Amino acid sequence: xxxxxxxxxxxxxxxxxxxxxxxxxxxxxxxxxxxxxxxxxxxxxxxxxxxxxxxxxxxxxxxxxxxxxxxxxxxxxxxxxxxxxxxxxxxxxxxxxxxxxxxxxxxxxxxxxxxxxxxxxxxxxxxxxxxxxxxxxxxxxxxxxxxxxxxxxxxxxxxxxxxxxxxxxxxxxxxxxxxxxxxxxxxxxxxxxxxxxxxxxxxxxxxxxxxxxxxxxxxxxxxxxxxxxxxxxxxxxxxxxxxxxxxx
Amino acid sequence: xxxxxxxxxxxxxxxxxxxxxxxxxxxxxxxxxxxxxxxxxxxxxxxxxxxxxxxxxxxxxxxxxxxxxxxxxxxxxxxxxxxxxxxxxxxxxxxxxxxxxxxxxxxxxxxxxxxxxxxxxxxxxxxxxxxxxxxxxxxxxxxxxxxxxxxxxxxxxxxxxxxxxxxxxxxxxxxxxxxxxxxxxxxxxxxxxxxxxxxxxxxxxxxxxxxxxxxxxxxxxxxxxxxxxxxxxxxxxxxxxxxxxxxx
DNA sequence: CGGCTGATTGATCCCGGTCAAATGAGGTGG
DNA sequence: CCACCTCATTTGACCGGGATCAATCAGCCG
Numbered sequence: 001x002x003x004x005x006x007x008x009x010x011x012x013x014x015x016x017x018x019x020x021x022x023x024x025x026x027x028x029x030x031x032x033x034x035x036x037x038x039x040x041x042x043x044x045x046x047x048x049x050x051x052x053x054x055x056x057x058x059x060x061x062x063x064x065x066x067x068x069x070x071x072x073x074x075x076x077x078x079x080x081x082x083x084x085x086x087x088x089x090x091x092x093x094x095x096x097x098x099x100x101x102x103x104x105x106x107x108x109x110x111x112x113x114x115x116x117x118x119x120x121x122x123x124x125x126x127x128x129x130x131x132x133x134x135x136x137x138x139x140x141x142x143x144x145x146x147x148x149x150x151x152x153x154x155x156x157x158x159x160x161x162x163x164x165x166x167x168x169x170x171x172x173x174x175x176x177x178x179x180x181x182x183x184x185x186x187x188x189x190x191x192x193x194x195x196x197x198x199x200x201x202x203x204x205x206x207x208x209x210x211x212x213x214x215x216x217x218x219x220x221x222x223x224x225x226x227x228x229x230x231x232x233x234x235x236x237x238x239x240x241x242x243x244x245x246x247x248x
Numbered sequence: 249x250x251x252x253x254x255x256x257x258x259x260x261x262x263x264x265x266x267x268x269x270x271x272x273x274x275x276x277x278x279x280x281x282x283x284x285x286x287x288x289x290x291x292x293x294x295x296x297x298x299x300x301x302x303x304x305x306x307x308x309x310x311x312x313x314x315x316x317x318x319x320x321x322x323x324x325x326x327x328x329x330x331x332x333x334x335x336x337x338x339x340x341x342x343x344x345x346x347x348x349x350x351x352x353x354x355x356x357x358x359x360x361x362x363x364x365x366x367x368x369x370x371x372x373x374x375x376x377x378x379x380x381x382x383x384x385x386x387x388x389x390x391x392x393x394x395x396x397x398x399x400x401x402x403x404x405x406x407x408x409x410x411x412x413x414x415x416x417x418x419x420x421x422x423x424x425x426x427x428x429x430x431x432x433x434x435x436x437x438x439x440x441x442x443x444x445x446x447x448x449x450x451x452x453x454x455x456x457x458x459x460x461x462x463x464x465x466x467x468x469x470x471x472x473x474x475x476x477x478x479x480x481x482x483x484x485x486x487x488x489x490x491x492x493x494x495x496x
Numbered sequence: 497c498g499g500c501t502g503a504t505t506g507a508t509c510c511c512g513g514t515c516a517a518a519t520g521a522g523g524t525g526g
Numbered sequence: 527c528c529a530c531c532t533c534a535t536t537t538g539a540c541c542g543g544g545a546t547c548a549a550t551c552a553g554c555c556g
Binding site: 022075078079082093097101102128132135136139140141145146148153154155197236240 | 270301317321322323326330341345347349376380383386387388389391393394395396397401402403444445484488489491
């Protein structure tokens with residue numbers, strides 16, 4: 001479908017984020033912007049963009065909406081291993097690993113830019129700043145993944161959910177998606193359960209425990225945290241792994 | 249301490265591994281080998297090589313011994329988030345992220361090569377093949393980290409331990425540390441517990457369950473798996489995430 | 497109004513944690 | 527060679543966090 005030139009403002013946060021990860025040359029910035037505008041796509045909620053085992057033939061950059069990376073076991077058990085938020089990219093390893101080891105699904109309607117492999121390679125060939133920014137993103141991603149491991153392995157249900165909420169808040173903030181003490185929470189409790197390694201039932205009870213203790217307000221797909229420090233304390237949350245200083 | 253020229257054979261597996269990840273130019277290979285031989289180090293068991301929050305000022309490549317990446321919570325709970333085996337490197341992000349988000353400890357005595365940041369940068373500046381091999385290593389690492397997430401979040405105790413054993417086997421094999429159906433298992437049950445998110449007591453009982461069912465023999469720091477397929481089935485293990493085809 | 501999806505609640509069970517003690521297996525010094 | 531210490535493995539008893547199963551409730555949409 002046709003997209004207006006006002007889409008430029010749509011890709012701006014991506015450029016800003018990449019540039020914060022690693023300073024981009026003016027040319028890299030321009031050609032990235034152009035490539036993104038060239039490949040704008042939309043997807044509905046609950047669609048698989050790519051599945052485990054699929055060949056990787058393009059890089060996707062998220063402009064709006066929430067996605068998740070997940071893996072499943074043969075018998076249907078499912079674990080969301082990470083979220084993907086606006087400004088982040090999906091498959092920056094397009095040309096290094098041939099097939100996906102996990103799946104990527106939309107959790108909400110999504111707008112993203114798809115850059116084909118060949119084009120992406122020509123983007124990074126000439127200028128190493130873009131490749132470095134993407135590598136940097138991979139490294140931050142890796143750090144997030146490690147934090148998720150300790151979350152799943154060693155935190156209690158309450159700590160896990162609180163920690164996830166803290167992380168979501170801090171990751172949405174630099175892209176302007178946090179408004180005061182609130183942000184949208186457009187996903188189902190089933191998704192939150194799969195992200196925290198809990199059953200839906202117990203996730204629900206844990207959310208209610210957080211509500212009862214006054215740590216969160218979760219209503220109408222909106223999460224409000226009146227006392228962020230209290231929530232962080234309950235979650236044993238320390239944001240250093242997110243490398244946020246880069247975005248300030 | 250002085251190291252003989254026979255150390256060349258010590259670094260050879262590293263070169264081979266890097267080359268499998270991404271073909272290295274002859275110069276890259278030579279200068280990497282030289283840099284490693286120049287920075288050989290030893291460490292005893294149970295030492296922290298670097299801790300969460302420390303600045304990263306060098307890249308370490310493991311030549312022999314087992315290490316682990318771990319994170320801890322304020323109250324002492326500890327999660328091993330990954331193992332590091334011979335041929336693998338520790339901090340390939342030396343020049344992109346300034347401080348460690350996790351700690352790295354030896355689990356056995358270790359020999360490694362330390363390449364200082366400045367030297368490392370000059371290694372990658374001239375030739376992009378080495379940087380790409382390291383990026384590739386980071387990506388594989390990332391995939392392993394995701395598998396650990398589903399291991400911790402969705403597998404039962406028995407599946408987790410079986411899965412860890414399968415992974416150890418497959419990661420040791422390409423560096424020649426698997427002998428038939430056996431490999432060394434030089435770590436304590438406490439370490440295995442911290443890697444699987446279990447308590448030591450329950451890990452012990454799970455190991456005994458694996459023994460009783462005939463899936464493993466674990467004795468004298470040696471792990472033997474007589475029927476690898478059976479163990480893989482019990483673990484719901486599928487090795488694709490390890491990208492092993494590269495090493496065959 | 498019926499059907500669907502997601503949130504919530506209740507009852508019950510069991511996997512895995514916790515606490516505590518016993519057993520082994522080196523290592524060391526007398 | 528033995529006494530002793532330390533660290534790792536193992537076992538037992540008990541408990542509780544979170545899973546499971548099932549039913550109800552609340553929107554939302556056609």
